[in-house]
Amino acid sequence: MTSTRAFPASRAWLRIIVCALPLLGGCSSEAEPAPEPPRVALVEPLQAAEPKAEALRFSGVVQSVTSTQLSFEVAGRIERILVDEGTRVRRGQPLAQLDRTDYRLQLREAEARLRQLEADLARKRTLLAEGILAPAAIEALQANTVAARVARDSAQRDLDHSTLNAPFDGVVARRLAEPDMVVAVGTPIFEMQDNRHIEVSVDLPETAALSIPLDAGLQAEGELVIADVRLPLRYKEHSTQPREGARTYRLVLQGEPPEDFNLLPGMAMRVSIERPAQPQRTRDAFRLPLSALQTDSDGQHFIWQAEDGRARRQPVQLEQVDGNQALIRGDGLQAQMPIIVAGGSKLHDEQPIEAQERN
Structure with a gap:
């Protein structure tokens, strides 16, 4: 009698366990992924490009x-x-x-x-x-x-x-x-040279001859290639006919040789000529550190904009590289918008960031 009563009881327990399995299965479903932690990003405000003078560099030769x-x-x-x-x-x-x-x-x-x-x-x-x-x-x-x-x-x-x-x-x-x-x-x-002054001859390409003042307003500096010798140079004359076989024009600059060095005809110099500011080149353009400029696999340039705690990709056109600065243009660019200037290669679009201004 005792055994016949125990069997129904065990079947009851089995029925309870089977009924509870769906409930247990619901509790074991996958948990939601943890949110991506924000990455610290250094930002700077985007600056509108201001017209400024540029230094054009050429090779020159000392003459008597x-x-x-x-x-x-x-x-x-x-x-x-x-x-x-x-x-x-x-x-x-x-x-x-x-x-x-x-x-x-x-x-x-x-x-x-x-x-x-x-x-x-x-x-x-x-x-x-x-x-x-x-x-x-x-x-x-x-x-x-x-x-x-x-x-x-x-x-x-x-x-x-x-x-x-x-x-x-x-x-x-x-x-x-x-x-x-x-x-x-x-x-x-004898062959005699007047070295109280020196002349430096420079071959100007057409683009440079078009944009620099070929008169007394020209400002230039010469640097001797073989020594740390610099001297100011002034305009003397220029040719109005290009050299035969080349689209360059001869510019002659004049200067005073330093007392401690013998500048002899034929010595090579690096000549830096200041080109006046050209407003048309900076209209609707912006400057930013070169480190902020990114290039994708297709050769297209872009920058990262810091907006609402996220990195957002912004396509741009690169106009010019000037030292450690880049001149860019692009739709949607505005002065003072925060731009990520470091670590851009490790970011992806819409990545959470913690923006910190660069000191």
């Missing part, structure tokens, strides 16, 4: 302001070379001298003849005053005296020109003749 070959104005044998190559000389300083013997003799002869004619002319003028001679008697003598005076002056000039003097302050760049050489008039003896 004046470079000329010097020669004697009379012929003769070179007796002495008075300076060496590389010597700094002053205007009027003797550089070389011819054998002056023949020119001294010519001068002495011309002076003697002039003295004789002047003495004859003085005596005949006395006779003319006394009425002994007619005026026509001394006309030929007067003409001969004038010719003798010219011959004397010419002989003195030839003697003076037998010494070659520096025509300006500068440097003897090259010596082209040696002592004891017999030279004709015009034979080059």
Whole structure:
């Protein structure tokens, strides 16, 4: 009897368990995912681009302001070379001298003849005053005296020109003749350069020639490639015809060489020329740190805008890179809107962020 009563009781318990299974199954369904934690993001307000001057950089070559070959104005044998190559000389300083013997003799002869004619002319003028001679008697003598005076002056000039003097302050760049050489008039003896000033030649492309002031308002600076030497440069002249085979124009700048360095023709310089501000290039444009600019796999540029605690992707067009700044344009951009400027490569659209302004 006892066993027959226990069986129905166990069946009752089984019925209770089976009925409870659906309830237990409802409690074991998947829990909702935890919300994504916000990422700390450094932000800066977007700045409207203001027109500003730009520095254009070019390669330049140092030139001498004046470079000329010097020669004697009379012929003769070179007796002495008075300076060496590389010597700094002053205007009027003797550089070389011819054998002056023949020119001294010519001068002495011309002076003697002039003295004789002047003495004859003085005596005949006395006779003319006394009425002994007619005026026509001394006309030929007067003409001969004038010719003798010219011959004397010419002989003195030839003697003076037998010494070659520096025509300006500068440097003897090259010596082209040696002592004891017999030279004709015009034979080059020295090549001399005026290095009180220097000139720097720059080839300007068309776009630069179009936008910089080619006049006294041009501002430029030169930097020597092989040394830390900088000097201001000013406008001198420019060509109005392009170089043959190239669309560039020659610009010549002038400056004062530093006292502690020898700037020699042919040395290379980096030339920086200031281009005035161009408002049309910055109209409807904005500047932001280059670190804020992102590029996707298709080469398209975008930035992250911090809005309502989330990162939102904003497509932009890159106009120019200037150092660590980028000039951009795009629909929906406004001045002072917060832009994420660091860590943009680790963000995704609508990601929660905790914006912190960069100090």
